[in-house]
Amino acid sequence: MSKLAYVREKEIPQSAPPITEVGIIKWLRENLFSSWLNSILTVLSLYFIFILLKDFIPWAYGAHWTTGSIRECYDVNPDVACFSVLTARWKQLLFGFYPPEEYWRPTLTFFLLILSIIPILFTRFVRFFWFSLLYPGLAIWLLWGGSIWSVAIIYFGLGLGFLSFLIMDSRLIRSASISLLAACLITVLFFMFLASFSAEMLSSLIPIYLPYVESLKFGGFTLSLIVGVTGIVASFPLGIVLALGRQSDLPLVKMICVGFIEFIRGVPLITLLFVASVLLNYFLPPGSNFDIVLRVIIMVTLFSAAYMAEVIRGGLAGLPVGQHEASAALGLTYWQSQRLIIMPQALKISIPGIVNTFIGLFKDTTLVSIISLMDPVGLASLIRADTKWNGIYWELYIAVGLMFFIFCFGMSQYSQYLERKLKTDN
């Protein structure tokens, strides 16, 4: 028998790992003190956190919440926070100049918003998607008020167009493009000749009204959410269309999309907002009343759609050309292959960039304060101009920052959840 040969005769039983390899000690060793450099960095970071919190915690912990003005705060203890300003003005920070007796409307709109995005965010609830479709109209009615029928008739018109498209496409004409044109025509005709008439008639028959609230009364976090959420919802499909247009084989379509994207990306958002608030008035017929909030929403939407388009284009470019070929070889049409094969993958690749753009858009809504709309930042300046609160800085901006942080952090967390969920390879 050679010396190299060896056969195990006794099994070695499992035993517990040494104490340094388990639990907290192992974690500390591996993550915080794995080397000299690492240990020094750990100690430095701890010191840094300590400095930050050393002053902040007493400042925030002993804060005033109930005094009537910043003077009173200073008189009692000038070294702690004066959150009384939030106690006095939190409603304004949330609702702007919305009539106080109507606060329930934006509040309800907000909670319905949460309900309406659940079917979009979680596939489990997709059967409630009809509510997400219904929500925009409901929100417009709740926020601005007026007769419910003027909103309902818009839904009716769009539904009519959609139904006629479906019927023509599947039964009568069987050509998607002609059916689409005809359906658009029907919709336009409906809005031109029948819509306002039937809305008025229904309003007089079954009057369901909410008091009208004009856009200039909107403000605070309500305004940020209106502009932000609408911008996000509208810029996403627009961005997809622009990204596809940029890759199109049709030179004119391509030129328009590239021109649009490059123009928007080359111009600061503030400029666009000024255009929305001031310049547009010169071009519109005098006396026409083009809602300022709507104008801002349009500009913000166009702005982030251009960025969205570039993000999605990155995702499209990341797909192997074989995906296009395989779907073509199976006989799928261009739009089928975009919808079923290309976009799901391109969007999945682009999730981090898309959410980045969403977060950017949401924070950019604070720029509307420049054109004197009263978003939380605009309100903060306004409150500080009040003699009672003149001189207050941190307390207000911390509160505003925190509100934005909650939403942006939520979006970022959701995007990570989505990425994990959509992971199909391992």
Next chain:
Amino acid sequence: MSEQPNEREIDRSKMEVTDEIAIHISDMNKWFGNFHVLRDINLEVKRGERIVVCGPSGSGKSTLIRCINRLEEHQKGNITVDGTELTTDLKNIDKIRSEVGMVFQHFNLFPHLTTLENCTLAPIWVRETPQKEAEEIAMEMLKKVKIPEQAHKYPGQLSGGQQQRVAIARSLCMRPRIMLFDEPTSALDPEMIKEVLDTMIELAEEGMTMICVTHEMGFARQVANRVIFMDEGQIVEQNEPVEFFNNPKSDRTKLFLSQILGH
């Protein structure tokens, strides 16, 4: 590149070449910019034929079969598939694409869909087959390529050989009358080549009309009824496999065969 030993006898009972013309290509030319990739291609494929196309890299083999389902557009000459001529008419292109299955070197499965969804997608959207029926067909095809148990996995979780068999099943679900294969085994590890070739042999035994770009000469010997040799965008030589391998006529064919068979 090697000759696969294959123990199984080929069942030739259904492998018969009919007189019906499946593909007719006449005087076809194609350029990529100034580069003349395909020159005066004339080829007639009868229903039931199994054709193997071989030739050096860059000789235009892929481009030729990709012209047949219009993944590439030819500039001169005609291609007629199953009686339908390939023109710029999108209707004809869609019709031909749904009749002609294609299997790619890199599988090109849809990674965001499960195996089953990969197979049911085109029947549902192109043929408007009801989902349940499409799933039944898909399971039948997955059984045929011997991986029904992988139906609910994603392509990223399968081995290369399994992925290529799914790709074949995906094509078969459209019930194509002609199958095109573009080097279906060249991206595979040696031990997986056989399982894919076996699937292709079974297809041939069922009488499928096939054009395979491949360097698997064992496969060519066993099932092909005709081998085509291409070089520099031209069909240089074609013959039945025994003659082609034992008695090549042109020098270019001889050189190619000596390189590929290694003697």
